[in-house]
Amino acid sequence: MKKVPVEEPEVLEIRCHKVTDNIQEIISFVKSRQGQLCAYVEGQSIEVPVIDVFYAESVDNRLFIYTAKESYELRIKLYELEEMLKGKSFLRVQKGMLLNLLKVKSIKPALSGRYTALLKNGEEIVISRKYVPDFRDTLKGRR
Amino acid sequence: MNKFRKRFEEAFRLYFILVTLISILLMVLGLMFDSDRVFGYEVFLSPLIYAAIGVIPCFFTDSEKELSMKMLIVRRTVTLLVIEAMMLTLAYSAESIPTERKGVVPGIAIGIVIVFILSSVIEYVFELAGARELNEALLAYQNSENDLKED
Numbered sequence: 001m002k003k004v005p006v007e008e009p010e011v012l013e014i015r016c017h018k019v020t021d022n023i024q025e026i027i028s029f030v031k032s033r034q035g036q037l038c039a040y041v042e043g044q045s046i047e048v049p050v051i052d053v054f055y056a057e058s059v060d061n062r063l064f065i066y067t068a069k070e071s072y073e074l075r076i077k078l079y080e081l082e083e084m085l086k087g088k089s090f091l092r093v094q095k096g097m098l099l100n101l102l103k104v105k106s107i108k109p110a111l112s113g114r115y116t117a118l119l120k121n122g123e124e125i126v127i128s129r130k131y132v133p134d135f136r137d138t139l140k141g142r143r
Numbered sequence: 144m145n146k147f148r149k150r151f152e153e154a155f156r157l158y159f160i161l162v163t164l165i166s167i168l169l170m171v172l173g174l175m176f177d178s179d180r181v182f183g184y185e186v187f188l189s190p191l192i193y194a195a196i197g198v199i200p201c202f203f204t205d206s207e208k209e210l211s212m213k214m215l216i217v218r219r220t221v222t223l224l225v226i227e228a229m230m231l232t233l234a235y236s237a238e239s240i241p242t243e244r245k246g247v248v249p250g251i252a253i254g255i256v257i258v259f260i261l262s263s264v265i266e267y268v269f270e271l272a273g274a275r276e277l278n279e280a281l282l283a284y285q286n287s288e289n290d291l292k293e294d
């Protein structure tokens with residue numbers, strides 16, 4: 001790490017022999033701090049702004065993020081993404097799902113203590129009863 | 144401990160909903176099939192006992208596992224069948240209920256279904272109030288987050 005004068009731009013450089021999963025994880029983390037997620041679609045790398053993400057879902061050990069109309073794969077784990085997005089209005093609403101609270105249009109009951117979140121793109125996401133207390137506390141600023 | 148407490152609170156709420164609905168059901172069935180019978184004060188215990196029996200399945204069928212809507216409906220149906228079986232067994236074993244009369248048993252069975260549906264509707268109304276509260280909190284949260292971004 002080298003300190004630079006304020007007139008010089010800040011640069012993060014990674015020198016490595018091979019881009020491993022760990023390196024990829026570091027890149028993802030840095031980009032997420034800048035409001036971007038390093039995603040993949042058909043093997044091609046693409047940067048997705050965090051503010052465009054509606055929700056993230058883990059399916060068969062693979063993590064996908066969903067924007068208004070598209071879905072992309074991330075090469076990190078859900079808990080890592082959750083950690084990266086801490087303080088960014090994302091909240092766990094199911095065992096394998098993170099929801100962007102800013103993309104929720106309304107909430108309605110879904111029987112048995114669960115709720116359904118209607119998203120701004122028309123999709124519906126179930127908030128499981130286990131996560132309802134956290135959801136309520138976050139909205140009310142108690143968390 | 145928290146999980147048990149939450150489940151107990153839900154069962155407690157359901158219990159009093161059932162007590163009210165069963166009292167009404169007993170009144171309706173009594174007037175239909177056995178309106179001349181005179182009871183002592185102990186009859187006030189009946190709704191409390193029946194409601195306690197009706198709440199028991201809550202503790203066995205309410206797991207934390209994620210259920211699809213289809214599975215939820217299957218589970219509710221199984222719960223209803225278990226309650227029906229328990230209540231009818233009780234009705235046959237209780238001397239005060241004239242199960243030998245034609246119409247009494249179907250009356251009880253249909254009554255249980257109606258109470259079950261009504262209790263679900265009342266639960267839904269409670270959840271609707273909860274959703275209204277959540278929607279207000281959501282709007283406030285989104286406004287405050289947007290204000291922070293503008294700052």
